[in-house]
Amino acid sequence: MTNQDKHSARAAAPQDNAAAEKALGVELTPLREQIDALDRELLSMLNRRAQLALDVGEVKKKYGAPVFRPERELQVIRKVQGANPGPLLDDSVASIWREVMSACRGLEKPLEVAFLGPAGTFSEQALYAHFGHEVSGVPCPSIDEVFRAVEAGTVEYGVVPVENSTEGAVSRTLDLFLQTSLKISGEIALKVHHNLMASSPDMQGVTVVRAHAQALAQCQHWLTANYPHLERQAVSSNAEAARMASEDPTSAAIAGESAANRYHLHMVRTHIQDDPHNRTRFAVIGRYETEPSGSDQTSMILSVPNKAGAVYQLLAPLADNGVSMCRFESRPARSGAWEYYFYVDVEGHQNDAAVARALEELRRNAAYFKVLGSYPSSK
Known part of the structure; x- marks a missing residue:
């Protein structure tokens, strides 16, 4: 290529770029105008939804009903996912709707939720994954303080770690479940990258x-x-x-x-982290007992007399009633007599007929029996 040819090529390049930019603008402008129009329509519809949420809040106040109902919000998300034609992924739809519902809830009064602090913990991430960002997070210096804050009524809910896929149960949380009157109303399974x-x-x-x-x-x-x-x-x-x-x-x-x-x-x-699939499970604790959502699990604590076959006999009602056990964890009772508490999760809500029958039999057979709560499963 001669010097003249090179000069001509350099001169043509800006013209080609300008032509490409103009052609790009011609094609993008009508698409952007459609997006702008849809954004205005979305904003109008979101505000209509927010007004309806405020109306729902007024009715709830009249009857003393809780502002946050996790089973209802999960049903809403599942319904929207079921109607989702794409291309949005179902997980993306869930994230969007969770934030929409959180923003609508926050118009009345943002929920106050305690978590293991300070700010920046995985417990805080779990809090926002469950409640959305229109909440007031209250950091606590220990898991004990999270329980205390909820029990004292200074916050409505708390988020505490329960178990990790690599290292197993968080012992302090399990011990505090024995002592508290609070209920589990939700769970969050969070991917943990250290x-x-x-x-x-x-x-x-x-x-x-x-x-x-x-x-x-x-x-x-x-x-x-x-x-x-x-x-x-x-x-x-x-x-x-x-x-x-x-x-x-x-x-x-x-x-x-x-x-x-x-x-x-x-x-x-x-x-x-040593395990690339490392996950931690968190529990939401509070005074609210959830209604069935259609995909629930129930957590309980059991103990048995120290005799041969006692654990097998205790758990037999689950199999007899077709109730699937999805978690079984033991903790020393600290009585000095080699006795244990068993932390058990089963599929289904305690109000489901089969689960209710199994729990009644467990209650009769167990030396100690405590239901920690039924709540929507994170699976």
């Missing part, structure tokens, strides 16, 4: 890594392989570890991405 973060991007000067004991356990193999020299310290929550790391350059933390953003830490490595 990240190593520090004030220095290269971990310069770091001597200790802090996190909740469960998070340290879920990342123990990765830490041993990559930072075997670092001391490991358990703290009350991952977000608390991140807060401490923001104030102490010798400290790193294991926490979620939101904690790194909140406390202005560098993400040294992402997704360091």
Whole structure:
């Protein structure tokens, strides 16, 4: 190509770009106008829905009914998903409608919900995944304080971790279920991605890594392989570890991405959990007992006399009534006599005929029997 040819090509390029931009604008303009018109229509319909939600709120006040009914909101989401023709994915539809309902609820008074703090924990993420963002989150320094806040009536609900797919049950939560009169009204299964973060991007000067004991356990193999020299310290929550790391350059933390953003830490490595499919299950606790939603499970605590075959005999009513057990966890009764409490989840609502029959038989046969609640399943 001669110099003249090169010059001609350079001169033609801006003209070609301008022509392409003009053609793009011609095609996009009518589509954008349709989107703008639909946005106005959506806004009008959302405000009509919000007004109806306010009207529903007035009726609820008259009869003292709760503002938040998790089973009703889940039924709404399932109904909308069932009518979804696409291309939106059902999970996206659920997220959108949850936020719409949360915004409508918030017009009356935002729910106050306690969670294991400080801000930036996975418990806070679970809270927003369940209630939407139009709530007032109240961070608590411990799981005990979450229970206390709900029991005292300073908040309507609490969110507490129950079990992890790698490390199993959160013992403190299970122990507090024994003592409380609160009920489980919902559950959240959250994908948990742990990240190593520090004030220095290269971990310069770091001597200790802090996190909740469960998070340290879920990342123990990765830490041993990559930072075997670092001391490991358990703290009350991952977000608390991140807060401490923001104030102490010798400290790193294991926490979620939101904690790194909140406390202005560098993400040294992402997704360091040993199990790539790591999930944590959270329970929503409060005084509200849910009605059947159509896809529920029931949690209970049982104990049996210390004799041969006692556990088998205790659980036989579940099989006899066709009730499927989806979780079975044991905890020492701390009586010094090698006795145990059994934490059992079954499919179905306690008001379902088969489940009700099975529970009645369990109540008669058990040395200790307590229903923690029936609630919509997160499955």
